[in-house]
Amino acid sequence: MLDVRRLRLLRELSLRGTITAVAEALTFTPSAVSQQLSALEREAGVPLLERTGRRVTLTPAGQNLVRHAEAVLERLEQAASELADTRQGPAGTLRIGTFPSATRTMVPTVLTLLARRHPRLEPMVSEVDPAGVADALRAGDLDVALVHDYDFVPTPAETGLDSQPLCTEPMYLASSPLVPGGVADGSRIEHWKDAPWITATPGTLCHAMTVRACQAVGFTPRVRHQVDEFATVLTLVTAGQGVALLPRLGLPEPWPAVTLTRLRLHRRTRVAFRAGAASHPAVLAVTAALRAAVPRELADPVAPGPPGPLRSTDSKGPAGPP
Numbered sequence: 001m002l003d004v005r006r007l008r009l010l011r012e013l014s015l016r017g018t019i020t021a022v023a024e025a026l027t028f029t030p031s032a033v034s035q036q037l038s039a040l041e042r043e044a045g046v047p048l049l050e051r052t053g054r055r056v057t058l059t060p061a062g063q064n065l066v067r068h069a070e071a072v073l074e075r076l077e078q079a080a081s082e083l084a085d086t087r088q089g090p091a092g093t094l095r096i097g098t099f100p101s102a103t104r105t106m107v108p109t110v111l112t113l114l115a116r117r118h119p120r121l122e123p124m125v126s127e128v129d130p131a132g133v134a135d136a137l138r139a140g141d142l143d144v145a146l147v148h149d150y151d152f153v154p155t156p157a158e159t160g161l162d163s164q165p166l167c168t169e170p171m172y173l174a175s176s177p178l179v180p181g182g183v184a185d186g187s188r189i190e191h192w193k194d195a196p197w198i199t200a201t202p203g204t205l206c207h208a209m210t211v212r213a214c215q216a217v218g219f220t221p222r223v224r225h226q227v228d229e230f231a232t233v234l235t236l237v238t239a240g241q242g243v244a245l246l247p248r249l250g251l252p253e254p255w256p257a258v259t260l261t262r263l264r265l266h267r268r269t270r271v272a273f274r275a276g277a278a279s280h281p282a283v284l285a286v287t288a289a290l291r292a293a294v295p296r297e298l299a300d301p302v303a304p305g306p307p308g309p310l311r312s313t314d315s316k317g318p319a320g321p322p
């Protein structure tokens with residue numbers, strides 16, 4: 001009989017590539033992971049791994065077993081959801097991952113609604129870098145998470161995860177008459193090709209979105225400042241330090257000294273969870289609260305049918321204002 005915990009380790013190895021990475025993600029020692037995988041090979045009766053230097057690759061038999069492991073893990077999530085549904089309402093700890101602008105604009109309302117509707121549920125919120133959400137969900141460090149992507153920065157499909165659409169925000173060009181290098185009306189991205197730019201830090205989706213949006217209209221932005229917090233970005237724009245692209249939920253309050261021009265660019269937010277967990281009472285509860293917290297004009301319609309994989313469409317619409 002194949003051990004489910006060892007199957008989970010094999011799945012993680014197929015995604016991460018090294019035993020050390022699996023150990024760090026799941027809080028094991030590398031030797032413990034190696035021992036468990038060796039035990040899984042004995043259970044399977046065929047070689048599952050091939051070692052090449054520091055990396056470990058899966059044999060064809062190992063790759064096939066990972067596909068079965070995905071189906072097994074999804075069915076276990078479904079079973080856990082059905083068992084939880086027999087209880088009297090959602091209860092226990094619910095670990096929610098989010099990003100800063102959603103934390104500020106939606107999460108307080110979500111927590112208030114959950115406390116009122118499901119007092120036996122204990123939500124615990126953590127801000128998580130989008131790059132780490134998938135691993136945190138698969139490892140069980142999170143139960144549900146908000147993830148986002150931008151036009152020009154699609155997200156690849158993630159193994160073992162599903163998601164539901166939540167909201168779509170327009171993007172805005174934030175500029176100021178004090179910023180040098182613009183043109184008279186400054187209503188299009190290309191009008192600011194000679195101006196300094198403010199972007200998020202490299203390696204983030206926000207940074208990639210700004211760079212690719214500028215490249216789509218013929219130039220690479222000259223980055224002066226790299227700042228992740230949207231309110232600070234607007235303060236710098238007010239001071240004439242550069243122009244920037246921001247999503248609707250990243251505009252914390254009116255900024256009279258900043259011109260905000262709506263563009264044909266968007267940020268899309270989805271509710272992500274482990275495959276098979278869509279019907280878990282706690283996941284349903286937090287998803288309903290999130291939909292209630294989204295500004296009506298940004299809300300995505302609830303799609304019929306089962307949830308889709310955690311991925312996005314590579315939308316490459318024009319980058320000018322509507």
